[in-house]
Amino acid sequence: MTENLHFAYGEGAARAEVLKGIDLRVEAGIMTCLVGPSGSGKTTLLNILGLLEPPQKGRVNFVGRDVRQLSERELEDLRLRELGFVFQAFFLLPTLTVIENTTYFLPSLGLSRAESRDRGMETLARVGLVEHAHKLPRELSGGQRQRVAIARALAKRPKVILADEPTANLDRDTSDTIVAAFQELREKEGVSFVFSTHDHHLLSYAQSVHMLHQGRLVTSKGRGADPAPGGEG
Amino acid sequence: MEYRTLSSNTSRTRMGVTITTWIHLAWRSLFRNKRRTFASLFTVAFGAAGLLIYQGFNEGIMNQYRENTIRVRYGHGQVFPKGYLQKKVEEPWKLWLENALQSSPTSGQGQSVDAPGVSAPEVASSPNLTVEERLKRVPEVQEVFPRVSFYAFLMKGGITLAGRGEGVLSERESKFFSAMNFVAGGDLGSLGDAKTGLILGKGLADSLNVKVGEPLTILAQTVNGQLNGVELAVTGIFHTGSKEFDDTFFRMELPTAQSLIDTQRVELFSLATGGVEDWPKVAAAIRETIPEVDAEPFDELDKVYYRNAVEFLDAQFSFIRSIMLLIVALGIFNTIATGLFERAGEVGALRANGESRRRVFAILSVESALLGLLGGLLGIAVAVVLNATVLARGIPMPPGPGITRQFLIFLEIQPAHFAQALMLPALTTLIASIMPIRRLVRMSIPQLLRTNL
Numbered sequence: 234m235t236e237n238l239h240f241a242y243g244e245g246a247a248r249a250e251v252l253k254g255i256d257l258r259v260e261a262g263i264m265t266c267l268v269g270p271s272g273s274g275k276t277t278l279l280n281i282l283g284l285l286e287p288p289q290k291g292r293v294n295f296v297g298r299d300v301r302q303l304s305e306r307e308l309e310d311l312r313l314r315e316l317g318f319v320f321q322a323f324f325l326l327p328t329l330t331v332i333e334n335t336t337y338f339l340p341s342l343g344l345s346r347a348e349s350r351d352r353g354m355e356t357l358a359r360v361g362l363v364e365h366a367h368k369l370p371r372e373l374s375g376g377q378r379q380r381v382a383i384a385r386a387l388a389k390r391p392k393v394i395l396a397d398e399p400t401a402n403l404d405r406d407t408s409d410t411i412v413a414a415f416q417e418l419r420e421k422e423g424v425s426f427v428f429s430t431h432d433h434h435l436l437s438y439a440q441s442v443h444m445l446h447q448g449r450l451v452t453s454k455g456r457g458a459d460p461a462p463g464g465e466g
Numbered sequence: 467m468e469y470r471t472l473s474s475n476t477s478r479t480r481m482g483v484t485i486t487t488w489i490h491l492a493w494r495s496l497f498r499n500k501r502r503t504f505a506s507l508f509t510v511a512f513g514a515a516g517l518l519i520y521q522g523f524n525e526g527i528m529n530q531y532r533e534n535t536i537r538v539r540y541g542h543g544q545v546f547p548k549g550y551l552q553k554k555v556e557e558p559w560k561l562w563l564e565n566a567l568q569s570s571p572t573s574g575q576g577q578s579v580d581a582p583g584v585s586a587p588e589v590a591s592s593p594n595l596t597v598e599e600r601l602k603r604v605p606e607v608q609e610v611f612p613r614v615s616f617y618a619f620l621m622k623g624g625i626t627l628a629g630r631g632e633g634v635l636s637e638r639e640s641k642f643f644s645a646m647n648f649v650a651g652g653d654l655g656s657l658g659d660a661k662t663g664l665i666l667g668k669g670l671a672d673s674l675n676v677k678v679g680e681p682l683t684i685l686a687q688t689v690n691g692q693l694n695g696v697e698l699a700v701t702g703i704f705h706t707g708s709k710e711f712d713d714t715f716f717r718m719e720l721p722t723a724q725s726l727i728d729t730q731r732v733e734l735f736s737l738a739t740g741g742v743e744d745w746p747k748v749a750a751a752i753r754e755t756i757p758e759v760d761a762e763p764f765d766e767l768d769k770v771y772y773r774n775a776v777e778f779l780d781a782q783f784s785f786i787r788s789i790m791l792l793i794v795a796l797g798i799f800n801t802i803a804t805g806l807f808e809r810a811g812e813v814g815a816l817r818a819n820g821e822s823r824r825r826v827f828a829i830l831s832v833e834s835a836l837l838g839l840l841g842g843l844l845g846i847a848v849a850v851v852l853n854a855t856v857l858a859r860g861i862p863m864p865p866g867p868g869i870t871r872q873f874l875i876f877l878e879i880q881p882a883h884f885a886q887a888l889m890l891p892a893l894t895t896l897i898a899s900i901m902p903i904r905r906l907v908r909m910s911i912p913q914l915l916r917t918n919l
Contacts, residue, residue, distance in 0.1 A: 277912075285818055285911040306822070313820025320915065324815030328494040338819055340487065386819065 234258045239290035240277050251277045253448040254291070259441075261392070262423040264415065266436055269445035275429040276397055278445065282427055283316055283395040284308050296392070313341060317386030319396035323378045325370040325385070332357065332366040335384045342389060356388040359414040361407075376403040383411060387418065393425045394418075400432045412438055488825075492833035496840075502805050503837065506798045510841025510891045511848060513794035517787060518849035518887040522877030523861065524783045528776050529878050532742070532765075535772045537645035538706045540764040541611060541736035543745055545601065548758050550734075559614075559689045562731035563759070566597040567612055597756060601735055604751045606744040611639050611736040612720060616727050618686035620666070620716065622674045629670055630714050631686065633723025636660050642738045647871075651678035651702035654719055661719045664698035668705040669713030669870075676700055684718070688728035696726050707871040708771070737761075787890075794891055795898040802834065802895075803902035807917065813906060814914025823907045830903045831896060838895030842888040849887070853877045 240252040251274040259265050259282065267275045280286040281293060284300055293300045296315065303311070312318075325334050332353045339349035357363045360380040370378050379399065386394050394415075400408040412435060418424040428435065436442060444452040497503055536542055547561045555561065595603075601610045614633040619626050636654035646653075646665075654663035657679065664682055666674075676682055678700050685695045698718060706712055724730060739748050745763045752761040765773045813826055860874035909917070 280912050283818065285915075309817075309820055309822045311820075312818065316820070318815065318818040320811075320815055320818075322811060324811045324915075326491075326495075326812055326816075328498045329491075337816075338821070341820070382815075389819070 234294045235278075235281070235288070235291060236294075237291040238278075238281065238288050238293065240274075240281065240286070240288060251448050252281075255445075255448075255450055257282075257443060257450065257453075259393070259425060259427055261425050262419060263440035264419060264426040264428070264438055265441040265443070266439040267427070267429045267443050267445060268431065268436070273445040274448045275445055279395055279397055279427065279429050283318055284312055285318075313338060313389070315392045317389050317391040317394040319379075319382050319386050319394065319399045321398040321401050323370070323375075323382045325378055325381055327370050330367050330369055331362060331373070331381050331384075334370065334381055335366075335388050337385060338389050352388055352390075353384075356384045359387065359417070360384045361410050376407045379403055380407065380411065383414075387414070390422065391424065393427060395427045397429050398431070399428055400430065400435055405434070408432065408434060488829050488832045489836070491829050492836050495829075495833050496836055499805060499808075502801055506801050506837055506895075507841045507844060509797040509801075510794055510838055510895055511844035513790050513797075513894070514842040514845025514887045514891045515848040515852070516790050516845075517890060518846060518879060518883055519852065519857075519877060520786065520790075521783065521883045521886065522849070522853065522879040523875060524779055525878040525880060525883070526861075526875040527863075528779055530873060530875065531772060531775055534645050534706060534708070535768050536742075536764050537643050538708070539711065540767050541642065542739040542742060543737050543748065543761055543763040544767060545597070545735040545737065545752060545756075545759045545761050546733070548760055550760065551762065557689070559727070559729055559731060559733070562614070562729065562733050563597055564731050566732050566735075568596050568598045568602070597759060598735065600756050601737065601752070604748055604755070606739045606748045606751075607737050608740060609638065609642055609738040611635060611642070611738070612732040612734075613736060614720065614723050614727065614729070614731070614733045616686050616723065618684050618726075620670070620674060621683040621685060622676050622680070625674050627670065627673055629666070629716050631684065631723060631726075632715065632717045633720040633726075634717050635720050636663075636717070645706065646702075646704040647706055648702045649705045651700065654701055654717070657699060657701045661722050662698055663701035664716055664718050665702040665704060666700065666716035667712030667714065668703055669709065670716060671700070671703045673713075678703065684716075684726065686726050688726075690728060692728075694726055694728065696722065698722070705871060707865070707869045707873065709870045710771075712870060791890060791894045795894050798837075798895060799898045799902075802837075802899045806830065806899075806902045806906050810906060810909065810914045810917035814909075814911050814917070817911045817914065827903055827907045830906070831899065834899035834903070835892055835896045838892030839888065841895065842891045845891065846884055846887050849879070853879065 235255050235257045238252055238255040238257075239250065241248050241250040243249055251272075255274075255278060257278075267278060269275050277286070281288055284295065287301060295311065300308070326337070329337070332350070335356055336349040336353035339352060340346070344352065354363060354366065357366055360383055362377060362380055362384065365373060365377060370381060373381065380403075383396075383399065386396075400411060403411060415424075415426055416438065419426065428439075430436065442452075442454045443450055547563055550558070550561050553561065598610055598612060601607055612635065616631050616633075618629060618631045620629050634654075637660065640653045648665075649668055650671075651657070651665070654660040654665060657663060664684070666676075666682075671677075674682070680700050681697050682700055683695055683697050685693060688694045704712070718726075720732075737748065739745060742763075749761045749763070752759060765776070813821075817823070817826065857877055860876045863873055863875050865871055865873075906914075
């Protein structure tokens with residue numbers, strides 16, 4: 234949950250305020266989408282919600298804790314255990330195979346080698362990549378790489394998955410496979426999803442949609458949508 | 467939602483997988499950009515090979531210098547009458563060792579060291595034995611060489627020159643003092659009776675214009691202050707390369723020298739041991755069992771030439787080594803920094819998903835250390851191959867300071883040099899990487915994610 238969230242880049246004359254008093258509630262177990270034109274602040278808001286960037290002004294509460302009160306170590310541990318991140322540019326480790334990328338964080342979560350492998354294969358099955366488990370990322374298409382990035386986030390079994398344009402590089406069929414996997418996780422395990430996206434197909438699955446424009450929430454629809462100042466609520 | 471904390475079991479598991487994971491990841495990442503990795507590897511290998519060859523070369527010079535010093539002049543060390551080197555006296559022979567030789571006819575104490583009923587330690591410390599006998603009982607001592615030295619005039623025709631004479635037991639010495647490098651003739655006994663022979667340095671021989679087989683008159687002062695002379699035949703001319711030694715020194719048989727200066731005493735004993743590393747034990751045994759003498763190692767006796775040369779070469783090597791390592795560091799810094807910042811996005815994605823700064827720092831540091839170790843191994847292999855091929859015949863060197871002949875240097879690579887050639891470049895690589903790694907891990911996650919877009 235965010236309260237009166239502000240964020241700016243630069244200083245003095247170069248200062249550009251990208252978030253101007255955002256109040257947002259992300260409910261557990263639903264898909265939340267952030268939409269808006271480029272430069273509207275979607276990625277910055279996603280970064281703050283994902284504990285990658287501290288808020289400059291305002292409050293961010295995550296699982297009942299004010300993130301400003303958390304130490305660097307606690308934030309790292311929250312990101313490891315509770316959050317999963319998927320990026321448009323994949324950012325896979327090119328020297329590790331698909332299964333190694335997928336299971337990268339699992340030993341840090343206390344899983345044994347065998348447990349990590351089992352969970353990795355199970356996750357790859359969900360995104361339809363089992364047969365590519367031992368390939369290197371360079372041997373995969375762009376869509377397949379994105380599915381590996383998603384599998385890497387899913388394998389941690391986080392409470393929230395944040396994704397910056399997760400289906401931007403996927404074809405419709407692949408996108409459907411991914412969305413189905415997201416839906417299954419959401420329904421069976423109560424995982425929450427927060428996306429920034431332009432994909433209307435993905436929007437149709439979202440239970441909550443928030444539109445940003447020039448740093449403000451102008452429209453919020455669905456569950457958890459508090460009336461935004463000046464918005465349609 | 468409930469915030470979960472790490473259990474102690476989880477922490478232990480994390481620690482257990484950490485080291486192998488770091489090494490595994492580092493190894494896999496090492497060859498992601500082969501061209502860049504090989505460029506760095508060759509830079510490090512060049513440094514390691516250079517270090518090893520230069521260190522082996524330096525060791526070769528020092529060992530040759532040491533062997534020359536030991537096998538021309540001093541042995542592994544010498545034994546003098548107590549306080550002899552410290553005292554400045556007009557008649558030093560009054561301090562020389564009396565009845566010191568095992569076969570001394572005047573000692574009257576020629577008791578067998580193998581006398582029944584006497585244990586070895588008792589024999590070794592027994593005052594009834596001569597100094598020579600007691601020296602021979604020190605386990606590490608392989609041979610003892612009694613000597614006297616004196617100043618004398620050498621005369622041939624109308625030429626008279628001053629020189630420094632030494633009385634030695636040539637038959638015994640010839641086996642150990644093997645670096646005399648005779649350029650004409652041979653040892654004292656090579657022309658017949660050793661007692662009538664004389665060997666001298668090339669500089670002295672050239673100045674006297676004397677050749678092998680020709681007679682020389684030696685004029686010296688006896689211990690009683692009288693002038694005494696002897697005519698000896700030149701049997702050999704040596705060229706050790708030490709200008710001071712070759713221009714000044716000559717040697718004759720010990721009994722001849724004792725007769726010339728009219729004494730039965732000996733000034734000192736040179737000792738041959740199993741090696742330079744034996745000297746501390748030898749010195750300790752002598753201190754314990756022969757209290758009337760002092761024992762000095764060869765490097766203390768040849769402080770001006772040998773020890774100063776070694777210290778000079780050591781200092782020079784340290785300086786050049788620093789420059790080589792600096793070149794390695796500067797050579798790989800840019801390559802490593804470029805490679806690291808190309809991976810900013812990956813690092814950002816890992817950190818966004820919970821990887822800690824500490825682990826990222828560790829993985830990248832291990833990768834750099836691995837690169838340095840591999841480069842070091844490659845450099846060692848190159849140096850070993852070069853040493854076995856193109857350098858196998860030695861490196862011809864011109865005469866150094868105070869040296870009058872050319873010499874060949876062979877690389878003498880010691881086990882410690884391998885360790886140094888491996889560890890120093892690895893450490894240098896790691897140090898050169900620390901700054902860019904620190905910069906990378908200090909960047910915020912959004913900064914990292916934006917870097918490669």
